[in-house]
Amino acid sequence: MVVTAADVIHSFWVPRLGGKIDAIPGRRNVIRLEADEPGIYWGICAEYCGPGHDTMMFRVEAHPLADYLQLREGPL
Numbered sequence: 723m724v725v726t727a728a729d730v731i732h733s734f735w736v737p738r739l740g741g742k743i744d745a746i747p748g749r750r751n752v753i754r755l756e757a758d759e760p761g762i763y764w765g766i767c768a769e770y771c772g773p774g775h776d777t778m779m780f781r782v783e784a785h786p787l788a789d790y791l792q793l794r795e796g797p798l
């Protein structure tokens with residue numbers, strides 16, 4: 723997953739998946755996340771970045787391996 727920002731520095735963090743990486747304007751940082759189980763995992767910005775910080779949540783969808791591989795490869 724490529725992480726960047728459009729305004730100020732944020733910190734991309736998905737607590738249940740353990741991944742945290744800075745999101746910095748003008749940079750493309752890469753983070754690899756792997757879930758033990760398919761499902762929805764919530765993430766938050768872990769660095770105070772200004773107004774609206776407390777509502778900066780996002781979700782990561784973890785798919786079963788077969789579904790993920792099909793998404794990557796496209797329709798047969």
Ligand SMILES: [Cu+2]
Pocket residue numbers: 732733767768769770771772775776778
């Ligand atoms: Cu923030």
